[in-house]
Amino acid sequence: MELANKRVLVTGGAGAVGSNLVRRLLEIGVAHIVVLDDLSSGAADVLPDDSAVRFIEGSVRDEELLDKIFAGEEPEVVFHLAAHFANQNSVDHPIADLETNAAGTVALLTRSVKNDVKRFIYTSSSCVYPHSEEPFDDAWAPTAYDTPYTVSKGVAELYARFYHEHDKLPVVILRLFNSFGPGEFPGKYRNVIPNFMRLALQGKPLPITGTGQERRTFTYVMDTVDMMIGLAQKDEAIGGTFNLASTNDIAIQDLADTINRLTENAAGVEYLPARSWDKVKVRRAKLDRVRDMLGTLPNTSLEAGLKETIAWAKQFPQKFLV
Numbered sequence: 001m002e003l004a005n006k007r008v009l010v011t012g013g014a015g016a017v018g019s020n021l022v023r024r025l026l027e028i029g030v031a032h033i034v035v036l037d038d039l040s041s042g043a044a045d046v047l048p049d050d051s052a053v054r055f056i057e058g059s060v061r062d063e064e065l066l067d068k069i070f071a072g073e074e075p076e077v078v079f080h081l082a083a084h085f086a087n088q089n090s091v092d093h094p095i096a097d098l099e100t101n102a103a104g105t106v107a108l109l110t111r112s113v114k115n116d117v118k119r120f121i122y123t124s125s126s127c128v129y130p131h132s133e134e135p136f137d138d139a140w141a142p143t144a145y146d147t148p149y150t151v152s153k154g155v156a157e158l159y160a161r162f163y164h165e166h167d168k169l170p171v172v173i174l175r176l177f178n179s180f181g182p183g184e185f186p187g188k189y190r191n192v193i194p195n196f197m198r199l200a201l202q203g204k205p206l207p208i209t210g211t212g213q214e215r216r217t218f219t220y221v222m223d224t225v226d227m228m229i230g231l232a233q234k235d236e237a238i239g240g241t242f243n244l245a246s247t248n249d250i251a252i253q254d255l256a257d258t259i260n261r262l263t264e265n266a267a268g269v270e271y272l273p274a275r276s277w278d279k280v281k282v283r284r285a286k287l288d289r290v291r292d293m294l295g296t297l298p299n300t301s302l303e304a305g306l307k308e309t310i311a312w313a314k315q316f317p318q319k320f321l322v
């Protein structure tokens with residue numbers, strides 16, 4: 001399936017991954033993109049200013065609005081990224097997490113069935129995996145219950161599978177591992193990289209929650225969106241679940257040291273107690289399935305991606321220097 005001539009709905013399109021996805025969709029010639037985002041964690045100013053993009057501010061929980069969008073815009077492809085983000089936020093606000101991540105996904109799935117959508121791409125998370133020192137295998141079912149977010153992202157996968165099996169909705173499930181890059185601002189509930197960058201650019205020590213030896217896999221956001229677009233266009237990917245990750249796995253201590261070096265921050269790191277729910281020691285991806293499907297994988301090095309992201313962050317002193 002070619003995306004270029006399709007009408008595309010991107011939920012969460014004003015977010016860190018979604019805004020980059022929209023940019024890439026424009027680059028490959030998609031002429032009609034509707035973004036639905038309630039701006040609860042995204043920002044309209046990261047969206048490209050382009051007549052092919054229609055931005056609608058609203059929630060995936062607003063069923064009337066969804067009906068209007070499906071009737072008026074007639075999307076043929078849905079990239080569903082809108083989410084209550086992420087682990088700590090879900091511990092603090094479990095009902096809001098359930099509402100958006102599970103009920104919001106079901107509301108979109110049912111309308112996608114009714115309107116004969118040609119592809120439904122659901123962005124799940126590596127958080128749904130059980131704890132394992134082995135690379136996480138996309139054949140594994142979602143079983144995590146470390147936080148409400150891990151539960152709601154896993155449940156939404158199961159709903160997507162239900163509508164695929166029961167109604168033949170052409171679903172593709174993508175399990176993203178930590179994505180980073182331009183487009184993500186720091187914040188209480190945001191990922192480690194923008195928060196480390198903010199403190200590093202201010203010359204402050206980077207807080208490490210735990211021993212610093214916990215390993216995570218970081219994927220440059222443009223690699224993430226290129227894999228998303230590649231898989232969305234493969235008919236053979238329908239019904240499949242795919243890890244979207246790089247081979248850049250690194251101990252958090254080394255990540256902090258790298259960011260301090262690249263920003264010339266001499267303040268070092270400070271150690272804080274581990275977060276109560278953060279028990280996963282290693283998060284690494286088995287990449288055979290996505291590689292088999294796409295042929296080759298983009299794999300921007302962590303250092304190259306960090307340099308791009310720091311250069312971008314410096315353009316937003318109001319977000320990174322306060």
Ligand SMILES: NC(=O)c1ccc[n+]([C@@H]2O[C@H](COP(=O)([O-])OP(=O)(O)OC[C@H]3O[C@@H](n4cnc5c(N)ncnc54)[C@H](O)[C@@H]3O)[C@@H](O)[C@H]2O)c1
Binds near residue numbers: 042124125178
């Ligand atoms: N960034 C990562 O490292 C990562 C890792 C694993 C999975 N994911 C998944 O990828 C997707 C995108 O993540 P992201 O990093 O861009 O997150 P993000 O928070 O930047 O983007 C999510 C977007 O959804 C919007 N949103 C939230 N609730 C909404 C609602 N009820 N209705 C409409 N819009 C709503 C937010 O305003 C935001 O713009 C999410 O589904 C997330 O669970 C991301």
